[in-house]
Amino acid sequence: MTSTEASPADTASVFQLFARPVLPATLMLGGGVTLYAVETYIMATIAPSIVRDIGGLPLLFWVTTLYVAAAVLGSIFVAMRPRGTGLRTVYVAGAVMFAAGSLICGLAPSMPVVLVGRAVQGFGAGALAALSYAFIRFVYPEPLWRKASTLYAAIWGVSTLLGPSLGGLFSDGSDWRHAFMLIVPVGAIMALLGPLLLPAATDDRAAGKTPVPQIALLIAAVILVSLAGTVEATRTKALLIGASIIAAGLMLAIEKRSENRLLPTGAVTLGNPLARVYLIIFTLMLVLTSDIYIPYFLQTLHRITPLESGYLTALVALGWTLAAFLSGTFSGRRASRAIVAGCVLETIAAASLAVFLARDNQGGSLAILSPAVAGMFLMGFGVGMAWAHLITRILRIVEKAEQDKASAAITTVQSLGSAFGAALAGVIVNSTGLVTPGGIEGGVSAAHWLFALMALPGILTVVVSLSIRASGDQAEARQAAA
Numbered sequence: 377m378t379s380t381e382a383s384p385a386d387t388a389s390v391f392q393l394f395a396r397p398v399l400p401a402t403l404m405l406g407g408g409v410t411l412y413a414v415e416t417y418i419m420a421t422i423a424p425s426i427v428r429d430i431g432g433l434p435l436l437f438w439v440t441t442l443y444v445a446a447a448v449l450g451s452i453f454v455a456m457r458p459r460g461t462g463l464r465t466v467y468v469a470g471a472v473m474f475a476a477g478s479l480i481c482g483l484a485p486s487m488p489v490v491l492v493g494r495a496v497q498g499f500g501a502g503a504l505a506a507l508s509y510a511f512i513r514f515v516y517p518e519p520l521w522r523k524a525s526t527l528y529a530a531i532w533g534v535s536t537l538l539g540p541s542l543g544g545l546f547s548d549g550s551d552w553r554h555a556f557m558l559i560v561p562v563g564a565i566m567a568l569l570g571p572l573l574l575p576a577a578t579d580d581r582a583a584g585k586t587p588v589p590q591i592a593l594l595i596a597a598v599i600l601v602s603l604a605g606t607v608e609a610t611r612t613k614a615l616l617i618g619a620s621i622i623a624a625g626l627m628l629a630i631e632k633r634s635e636n637r638l639l640p641t642g643a644v645t646l647g648n649p650l651a652r653v654y655l656i657i658f659t660l661m662l663v664l665t666s667d668i669y670i671p672y673f674l675q676t677l678h679r680i681t682p683l684e685s686g687y688l689t690a691l692v693a694l695g696w697t698l699a700a701f702l703s704g705t706f707s708g709r710r711a712s713r714a715i716v717a718g719c720v721l722e723t724i725a726a727a728s729l730a731v732f733l734a735r736d737n738q739g740g741s742l743a744i745l746s747p748a749v750a751g752m753f754l755m756g757f758g759v760g761m762a763w764a765h766l767i768t769r770i771l772r773i774v775e776k777a778e779q780d781k782a783s784a785a786i787t788t789v790q791s792l793g794s795a796f797g798a799a800l801a802g803v804i805v806n807s808t809g810l811v812t813p814g815g816i817e818g819g820v821s822a823a824h825w826l827f828a829l830m831a832l833p834g835i836l837t838v839v840v841s842l843s844i845r846a847s848g849d850q851a852e853a854r855q856a857a858a
Contacts, residue, residue, distance in 0.1 A: 389523070390523045390526055390527060390701065390704055392520055392523065393516070393520060393523055393524060393527055398515055398516060398520075400569075400572075400573035400574075401511065401515040401573060401574055401575065402515075402524075402527070403573070404467070404566065404569065404570060404573050404574055405507065405508040405511055405515070405524075405528075405574075406508070406527060406528070406531060407562075407566055408467070408470070408471070408504030408505060408507060408508055408566070409504070409505055409508045409528050409531045409532070410531050410535065411474060411501060411504060411559065411562070411563070411566075412447070412501040412502070412504055412505040413505075413531060413532050413535030413539065414535045414538055414539045414542065415478075415497070415501060415539070415559065416443070416501075416535070416539065417535060417538070417539020417543065418539045418542050418543040418546075418555055419439060419440065419443070419494075419543070420440070420539070420543070421539070421542075421543025421544055421547060422543045422546055422547055422552040422555055423436060423439055423440075424547075425546070425547045425548070425549075425551070425552040426439075426487070426490060426552050427487075429549065429550050429552065430484070430485065430486055430487060430490075431486070431487060432486065432487020432488070432490070435487045435488065435491060436487070436606075437602075437603065437605075437606030438491050438494075439490065439491065439494055440602065441599060441602035441603060441606070442491055442494050442495045442498060443494045443495070443497065443498035443501075444498065444598055444602055444791055444794075444795055445495075445498070445595055445598045445599050445602065446494070446495045446496070446497075446498030446499040446502065447498040447499065447501050447502030447505070447787070447791055448502060448594065448595060448598050448787075448788050448791050448792075449498075449499055449502065449591075449595060450470065450473075450498065450499040450500060450501065450502025450503035450504075450505075450506070451502040451503065451505060451506035451784045451785075451787035451788050451791075452502075452591055452594075452638065452784055452788065453466070453499070453502075453503055453784075454466055454503055454506040454507055454510055454780060454783065454784045455506075455510075455581075455638075455780040455781040455783070455784040455785075456586050456587075456591075456638075459579065459581075459583070460579060461579070462576065462577055462579060463507060463510055463511060463514070463574070463577040463780075464570055464571050464574050464576065464577065466503055466507060467503075467504070467507050467566075467567075467570040467574060468567045468570045468571060469500075469503065470499075470500045470501075470502075470503030470504040470507065471500065471504065471563045471564075471566040471567035471570060472500070472563065472564075472567045473496050473497070473499050473500030473503070474497055474500030474501055474504065474559070474563045475500075475559065475560045475561075475562070475563025475564050475567065476496055476497075476500075476563075477493045477494065477495070477496030477497025477498070477499075477500060478493070478497055478556040478557070478559040478560050478563060479493070479556070479557070479560045480492055480493030480496060480497075481493035481494060481497065481553075481556040482553045482554075482555075482556035482557040482560070483553075493556075500563070502787060502791075505787045506783055506784040506786070506787040506788075507783075508524075508528055509525075509528075509767065509771070509782075509783035509784075509786050509787070510577075510779070510780050510783035510784065511574065511575075511577065512524050512525070512771060512783075513771065513779060514575050514576075514577040514578075515574075515575060518772075521768050521771055521772075522704060522707065522711070522764050522765065522767075522768040523704055523764075525763070525764035525765075525767035525768055526700045526701060526703075526704035526763075526764040527700075528764075528767075529696065529697075529700040529760060529763040529764050529767075530696075530697045530700045530701060530760075532696070533693040533694070533695075533696035533697035533700065533756065533760060534693065534697055535693075542555070543555060580776050580777055580779075581777055581778075581780055581781075582777040582778065584635075584636050584637070585636045586636070587630075587631070587634060587636045587637060587638040589627075589630050589634075590627050590630055590631050590634070590637075590638040591638060593623045593624070593626050593627035593630070594623075594624070594627050594638070594788070596620075596623045597620045597621075597623040597624040597627065597792070598620075598791070598792065598795055600616050600617075600619045600620035600623060601616065601617055601620035601792075601795045601796050601799045602795050602798075602799070603616050604616035604617045604620065604799035604802065604803070605795070605798045605799040605802050608806065608811070610803060610806045610807045613799065613802055613803045613806065614803055616799070617796075617799050617800065617803065620796070620799075624792075628644045631643075631644050632644050632645070637781070638781070638785075639654075639781060639785050640774045640775075640778040640781045640782045640785065641774075641775070641778060643782075643785065649769075649773060649844055650770065650773045650774065650782075652840045652843060652844050653766050653769050653770055653773070653844065654770070654785065654789050655836075655837075655840055656715070656719065656762070656766060656837050656840055656841055656844070657763075657766055657786065657789050657790060657793065658789050658790075658792060658793040658796075659793065659833045659834070659836055659837045659840075660718075660719070660722060660758075660759050660762065660763075660793065660837060661759075661789075661790055661792075661793025661794050661797060662793045662794075662796050662797035662800070662830075662833055663722055663723070663726055663755075663797065663830050663831070663833055663834045663837075664692070664722065664755060664756070664759055664794075664797065665793070665794050665797025665798050665801060666726065666797060666801045666826055666827060666830040667689060667692050667752070667755065667756075668798060668801060669801060669805060669822075669823070669826060670685075670688075670689045670692070670729075670733070670752060671685040671686060671689050672819075673733055673734070673819060673822075673823045674688060674689070674733075676815075676816065676819045677733070677734070677735060677736060677737055677738075677816065677819050677820060677823065678735075678737040678738075678740060678744070678745050678748075679737070679738055679739070679740045680740070680745075688749060688752065689752065691749060691752045691753040691756065692752050692753070692755055692756035693756055694753065694756065695752075695753040695754060695755065695756030695757035695758075695759075695760060696756035696757065696759050696760035696763075697756075697760060698757065698760065699718070699756070699757040699758070699759070699760025699761040700760040700761075700763060700764055702760075702761075703718075703760070703761045703762075703764070703765070704764055706765065709845075711765040711768070711769075712765075712844065712845040713845065714761050714762060714765055715761075715762040715765050715766060715841045715844065715845065716838065716841045716842055716845050717758075717761055717762075718757075718758040718759060718760070718761030718762030718763075718841075719758065719762060719834065719837040719838045719840075719841045720758070720838055721754050721755075721757055721758030721761065722754075722755050722758030722759055722834055722837070723758075723831050723834030723835055723837065723838055724754070724831075725751045725752070725753075725754035725755035725757075725758060726751075726755055726827050726830050726831040726834055727827065727828065727831040727834075728747065728748075728750075728751040728754075728827075729748060729751045729752070729755070729823070729827040730823070730824050730825075730826075730827035730828035730831065731747075731824075732744070732747040732748040732751055733748040733751065733752075733823050733827065734820050734821075734823035734824035734827070735748075735820065736816050736820055738816070762841070767786060769844075770782050770785075770786060771783070797830075800830075801826060801830065804822070804825055804826045804829055804830070805822040805823075805825075805826050807825075808821050808822045808824075808825040808826070809821035809822045809825075810822040
């Protein structure tokens with residue numbers, strides 16, 4: 377192909393995902409991602425209302441912890457399902473479990489029952505999210521893989537705004553139950569339509585046993601780091617994060633030696649490009665999750681109202697969504713450069729917040745606030761630039777027999793990055809003044825150290841992305857020579 381010729385990926389449009397032949401599947405797969413993403417953020421908004429209505433404050437931290445852990449299990453199940461079980465069957469099961477978990481939560485008389493519902497709901501949500509990537513190669517021709525990944529990335533970005541907004545509608549009294557009950561018919565309809573609208577997918581996985589030790593250690597790591605995000609004592613947080621890292625390290629060590637693998641071949645060897653792509657996904661999410669403290673800093677340091685801080689924080693999601701669509705047409709070297717540029721942008725943006733957001737701006741000066749707002753937008757923009765190209769690269773690197781493992785691992789690594797990011801952010805702010813001395817002085821200190829330290833993993837993504845770009849350019853050169 378000459379430099380003046382356009383590849384099919386270059387000429388493909390995201391609107392082709394909504395063409396008649398693939399529109400039903402696009403709606404089904406996009407719907408699964410939407411349910412998972414929106415429900416994650418709705419729950420964060422209505423959790424206080426649940427406690428006020430039925431009690432259970434000591435158990436509140438398990439509401440998110442169980443959901444995330446179960447979602448990881450659900451994504452793993454996509455790859456580890458029994459032989460002969462088709463992806464459509466798993467889709468139906470995931471939709472049914474999501475609906476059933478929502479029904480349990482909506483009818484729950486007490487917090488323990490809510491927790492049961494959240495675990496069931498999380499398993500179904502994790503399976504649906506992983507299926508969106510597992511189905512890509514069966515639904516779309518290869519030139520549309522990147523476009524589909526772009527769409528899913530945009531859904532995640534929009535959901536960070538849509539979820540809290542919807543949650544706010546159900547925050548009074550017992551209205552929180554409606555937030556769950558409205559999902560039940562949606563899940564049921566998806567379960568009924570799945571076999572009709574989704575294509576049959578050949579089970580082309582390699583034979584193997586379920587890697588129970590790796591799964592157990594991974595779930596332990598998720599639970600430990602999620603618990604770290606719920607405790608206030610800094611020492612306890614650090615111990616829990618340390619224990620989680622040990623569990624994750626043991627999982628990777630076993631994975632590297634075992635014949636029965638949880639992850640695709642090469643995913644734990646940094647010399648392999650696949651491992652580096654997963655590492656970038658993990659670290660991008662880890663850095664981005666520092667945005668959970670942005671509303672607090674806006675309200676405390678810049679005298680922004682809660683409503684205004686919510687809309688300003690949504691700029692992170694808006695940046696992600698816009699960048700996903702703007703970079704979705706890139707391919708080849710432009711895609712590699714977009715990954716590098718995205719990593720650079722997120723890192724610089726996080727570092728800028730250590731300067732511009734960490735300011736005593738009680739007068740609400742726009743001159744002081746504006747650079748911080750720009751930094752928030754660019755942090756999400758950086759992730760959006762890189763995301764779809766990272767997903768597409770994974771799907772192209774792995775062998776067909778390991779495509780399901782690779783697809784499931786995307787959701788798993790994304791969840792791990794968010795969980796570790798939230799816990800690490802909590803340790804940083806609690807250790808640098810958020811509680812003691814607190815107030816303006818403590819807030820400035822905590823904001824400065826949070827974003828300064830969270831920018832450091834971003835530097836790692838830049839370095840790794842450069843190595844991926846180099847290997848991708850070499851591969852293209854070899855293909856051109858051939």
